[in-house]
Amino acid sequence: AQSVAQPEDQVNVAEGNPLTVKCTYSVSGNPYLFWYVQYPNRGLQFLLKYITGDNLVKGSYGFEAEFNKSQTSFHLKKPSALVSDSALYFCAVRDNSGAGSYQLTFGKGTKLSVIP
Amino acid sequence: DTGVSQNPRHKITKRGQNVTFRCDPISEHNRLYWYRQTLGQGPEFLTYFQNEAQLEKSRLLSDRFSAERPKGSFSTLEIQRTEQGDSAMYLCASRAGDSIYGYTFGSGTRLTVV
Numbered sequence: 001a002q003s004v005a006q007p008e009d010q011v012n013v014a015e016g017n018p019l020t021v022k023c024t025y026s027v028s029g030n031p032y033l034f035w036y037v038q039y040p041n042r043g044l045q046f047l048l049k050y051i052t053g054d055n056l057v058k059g060s061y062g063f064e065a066e067f068n069k070s071q072t073s074f075h076l077k078k079p080s081a082l083v084s085d086s087a088l089y090f091c092a093v094r095d096n097s098g099a100g101s102y103q104l105t106f107g108k109g110t111k112l113s114v115i116p
Numbered sequence: 117d118t119g120v121s122q123n124p125r126h127k128i129t130k131r132g133q134n135v136t137f138r139c140d141p142i143s144e145h146n147r148l149y150w151y152r153q154t155l156g157q158g159p160e161f162l163t164y165f166q167n168e169a170q171l172e173k174s175r176l177l178s179d180r181f182s183a184e185r186p187k188g189s190f191s192t193l194e195i196q197r198t199e200q201g202d203s204a205m206y207l208c209a210s211r212a213g214d215s216i217y218g219y220t221f222g223s224g225t226r227l228t229v230v
Contacts, residue, residue: 004158034218043122043207043223044159090158101172103149104209104219106158 002027002095006107013081014115021076021089021110029097033074034104035065038088047089050074061085081114088112120222122208128228129198136194137225141210148191149219150183152176153205162206165191198229 003026013019025031032051036044048059055067065076074091088111092104121140129135141148146167151159162181164172167188177183180198185191195202205224 036221041226043120044209044221046218046220049218092158101149101161101164101166102147103161103164103172104159105161108156108158 002031002093002105004091004093004105004107006089006091006110008110009108010111010113012113012115015083016080019076019078019081019085019112019114021091021112023074023076023091023107024072025074025091025093026072027093027095027097029095032094032096033065033067034092034094035059035063035074035076036090036092036106038090038109044090047076081112083114083116086112086114120208120210120220122206122222122225124225125223126226126228128230131200131229132197134194134196135198135227136192137206137227139191139193139208139210139222140189141191141208142212142220145210145212145220146188147211147213148185149209149211150191150193151207151209153207153224154203159207162193195227198227200229203227203229 005024034049035047048057050057050067058064063078088109090109091107123138148165150162153159161174163183165185180196183193205226207224208222209219211219
């Protein structure tokens with residue numbers, strides 16, 4: 001079984017400061033990892049994914065994430081937060097062992113609030 | 117618009133009524149997923165189609181729920197005899213067969229059962 005934990009329900013950061021949204025995962029095989037962002041009453045927008053290769057993944061809107069296999073983590077980061085980054089962020093994992101639907105398993109989400 | 121389209125965007129229904137939602141995936145995507153998202157939670161997997169075949173169903177998908185994907189194009193999700201606990205956002209996602217491609221989500225259908 002695969003699972004994702006986002007330990008913080010909410011993260012508050014001042015505009016211009018760096019931000020980190022934490023994610024840890026559990027899978028039986030090699031993981032594919034994703035970050036999505038959700039604005040109120042909207043669907044999920046893709047930010048970035050880790051498939052293989054470089055542990056530092058760069059994505060949309062200046063976001064990046066670092067894959068750490070030993071710590072089973074995939075934290076989302078941004079060097080300088082914008083008020084417009086305020087939204088709900090979801091980490092998701094997909095197990096690549098064997099065959100199947102390759103469904104994504106999501107964390108509960110972290111609400112990011114960037115304070116002007 | 118070449119994204120994933122879901123209709124309607126909002127649906128309010130009385131308890132006990134049947135509702136049907138539609139998802140139009142990206143045309144070249146042969147994999148299609150339905151998820152349900154309740155307030156304060158992440159999306160939870162409901163069911164998966166590869167082309168027209170429904171290959172996997174979650175235990176969350178009770179016998180009141182049915183999904184179809186005729187001809188491997190659009191998909192419908194029907195909920196019969198709706199209950200207040202069915203109130204949620206229903207999300208559809210599609211992807212191409214190559215595993216390196218990401219999953220594209222629609223904007224969802226928000227169901228409110230009163």
